[in-house]
Amino acid sequence: MSTTGFGRPDTLGSDMLFPMTTLNGQPASLEDVLPLALTSYGHFTSVRVEDGRIRGLSLHLERLVRDSRAVFGSDLDTGRVRDLVARALDGHSGPCVVRITVHDPTLDIGRPADAGRPGVLVTVRAAGAIPLPPxxxxxxxxxxxxxxxxxxxxxxxxxxxxxxxxxxxxxxxxxxxxxxxxxxxxxxxxxxxxxxxxxxxxxxxxxxxxxxxxxxxxxxxxxxxxxxxxxxxxxxxxxxxxxxxxxxxxxxxxxxxxxxxxxxxxxxxxxxxxxxx
Missing domain, CATH: 3.20.10.10 (D-amino Acid Aminotransferase, subunit A, domain 2)
Incomplete structure (x- = not known):
């Protein structure tokens, strides 16, 4: 199987799942993230998790609510966001960075005014040590x-x-x-x-x-x-x-x-x- 320049197979199908990424609590597929990749229409926040704790978690959740209203004209259930992040972190150890992206997988680039059913995409990656070099x-x-x-x-x-x-x-x-x-x-x-x-x-x-x-x-x-x-x-x-x-x-x-x-x-x-x- 040949690969692209990024080390991924060039025969990716819509059923291939992205590791460490979930949409509304389920493993994310290519079809789930393709609208976001093609339009970049959405908003996000990133949190650093250490020992199960997040500095400024309440402020991050406030941002997500505020930006959801600005971007989609809709409210966001912060309790649900907490639950989705906790589920994504299950089994992970060590410091990590969690990106919480809110986007509508059904977005039509010709009708962004119709986007109003955003989902919650959660991605987890290892965090580097801090402080970092200047x-x-x-x-x-x-x-x-x-x-x-x-x-x-x-x-x-x-x-x-x-x-x-x-x-x-x-x-x-x-x-x-x-x-x-x-x-x-x-x-x-x-x-x-x-x-x-x-x-x-x-x-x-x-x-x-x-x-x-x-x-x-x-x-x-x-x-x-x-x-x-x-x-x-x-x-x-x-x-x-x-x-x-x-x-x-x-x-x-x-x-x-x-x-x-x-x-x-x-x-x-x-x-x-x-x-x-």
Missing amino acids: LRAKSVPYQRDLPQVKHCGLFGALHARRVAQLAGYDDALFVGPDGHVSEGTTWNVGFISDEGVVWPEAPVLPGVTMALLRQHVEHRVVPITLSRAKTAQAAFATNTAIGVRALTAVDDTPMADEHPLLDRLREAYLSLPGERL
């Missing part, structure tokens, strides 16, 4: 569509990441049309200055990790131009999978990868007990 970020002009929604339309963000990586950097830092820094490809960004921890005031995805850190560490939210960002003493990326990750450069401007406030942010995040499903 990042070098390249500024890229870009602003996500509907930045307040964690939607599945990742082309623009991933293209920005590709541009940054081809230029020799690790990832992209978005700069909006007004010249203000907003966020990274899949992470929020924060800066440390004489004023303490500063977050950009800009159209961004309201990240759960960012929200948790704001609850535990004093901060300010202000507009930050790219030039101002480069005067920061330190900078960091945050999301559920990476926790708090230092940035050691923005474009050709170096940043410190160690700072007392970076240590405090990491400690605050790691000390959160998490919630059980």
